[in-house]
Amino acid sequence: MTNRQDIPAQQPRRLACSRCGAEFGCDLSGTCWCAEETARLPMPVKGEDCLCRACLRAAAEAT
Numbered sequence: 691m692t693n694r695q696d697i698p699a700q701q702p703r704r705l706a707c708s709r710c711g712a713e714f715g716c717d718l719s720g721t722c723w724c725a726e727e728t729a730r731l732p733m734p735v736k737g738e739d740c741l742c743r744a745c746l747r748a749a750a751e752a753t
Contacts, residue, residue, distance in 0.1 A: 708738035709745040716740055 702715035702722075716722055723743060729750030741749065 705740050707740070707742035707745050709741055709749075712742040712744070714740075714742045 702717040704713060705716050706713055714723075716724075724740070724746065727743070727746060727750075729746060
């Protein structure tokens, strides 16, 4: 069995928002800021990756 303490923590990915180009971090450990958002959109749309907080919120308001 693997001891979780032996597994190095993953560093957040640095991304550029697919819509506005703003840089932000994505923490794949499950503690990403987007998990705090109430909006749940079908993501990503064709050709898009993650959105920054502002664009995610704008997309949620547009639906």
